[in-house]
Amino acid sequence: MNEPLLEVKSLKTSFRTDMGTVKAVDDISFTIHRGQILGIVGESGSGKSITSQSILRLVGHKKSESVTGEIYFEGQDLLSLKERQMQRIRGKDISLIAQDPMTSLNPVYTVGNQIAEVPLIHEQMSKTSAWKKAIEMITRVGIPSSELRAKQYPHQFSGGMRQRGVIAMALAGNPKLLIADEPTTALDVTIQSQILELIRDLRDETGAGVMLITHDLGVVAEICDHVAVMYAGKIVEKASVAELFSNPKHPYTKGLLASLPKLGNKERLKPILGQPPNLHNLSSGCAFADRCPFVMEKCREVQPLLQADKKGHQAACYLYEEEVRHAND
Numbered sequence: 001m002n003e004p005l006l007e008v009k010s011l012k013t014s015f016r017t018d019m020g021t022v023k024a025v026d027d028i029s030f031t032i033h034r035g036q037i038l039g040i041v042g043e044s045g046s047g048k049s050i051t052s053q054s055i056l057r058l059v060g061h062k063k064s065e066s067v068t069g070e071i072y073f074e075g076q077d078l079l080s081l082k083e084r085q086m087q088r089i090r091g092k093d094i095s096l097i098a099q100d101p102m103t104s105l106n107p108v109y110t111v112g113n114q115i116a117e118v119p120l121i122h123e124q125m126s127k128t129s130a131w132k133k134a135i136e137m138i139t140r141v142g143i144p145s146s147e148l149r150a151k152q153y154p155h156q157f158s159g160g161m162r163q164r165g166v167i168a169m170a171l172a173g174n175p176k177l178l179i180a181d182e183p184t185t186a187l188d189v190t191i192q193s194q195i196l197e198l199i200r201d202l203r204d205e206t207g208a209g210v211m212l213i214t215h216d217l218g219v220v221a222e223i224c225d226h227v228a229v230m231y232a233g234k235i236v237e238k239a240s241v242a243e244l245f246s247n248p249k250h251p252y253t254k255g256l257l258a259s260l261p262k263l264g265n266k267e268r269l270k271p272i273l274g275q276p277p278n279l280h281n282l283s284s285g286c287a288f289a290d291r292c293p294f295v296m297e298k299c300r301e302v303q304p305l306l307q308a309d310k311k312g313h314q315a316a317c318y319l320y321e322e323e324v325r326h327a328n329d
Helices: 048-055 083-089 111-122 127-140 146-150 159-171 189-206 217-223 241-246 251-258 318-328
Strands: 006-017 020-032 037-041 065-073 094-097 177-181 209-214 226-231 234-240
Touching (some): 020 234, 037 217, 048 065, 048 209, 094 159, 111 127, 111 159, 127 146, 159 189, 177 189, 217 241, 234 251
Parallel strands (some): 037 226, 094 177
Antiparallel strands (some): 006 065, 226 234
């Protein structure tokens, strides 16, 4: 396969607080190739959004914040760049669809002006050309009456239209990598489907890589090629979408899948018992141990490492480690 578009190696992001150091992202690695959609899935607080912010260098500037590891974008280590160099990449080569469109759009500027700002800054277009590009992008994301809508403010858009406006702004620089952080949160099912279809179509048209952050495994099944499951700042399982849904390995992934409602299934949903761990006070063992129905003594003592089978399916679980060892014997 060709060289990865994005390669993250041993990424660690931590924050110093009055209660101690929080390891929000703890030694994770993954790759995204051109035209690939990678889903990053997990509960709230698992480290998904901090991972995206670390890639974009939106954290790590304060003394209380630390980002270490390697983040290669087209072979260039983003963590080694100066802020001015990063600004040329951020918003053009790598774009973000933020989680809340109402806070992502400036309420005192028209939507068209905010979209036009991208080609104005990154492509040095004239104001007239940038405005035409903004109208073109509004049309492209399926907002009708684009010339009229471009002159309107965010509060005059519905929730689904605001999200489309954010997507238009993210795509205005023709990015090579699109990071979508919960792009369908708080949208009704019909609009969710349209937004996902839009992201997939744009991937097909441009060949961009996509990192889709979500807590919704249904969204992952619909649009992603590969998936990484995060828990307490770590990736606990990585696989193709087909492999993960047909043969989940980690007890946490199995719990997530078991909690999904299924059409025609009258049985009660099976929630994952317990609560996510306190990141201020993690044990040296598996962070999922206190909630795991298969927990063993060594799970509480030493953190299991990701182990891969012959298909490249990886999981960080001692039960799976045994299975891989027998399969490779």
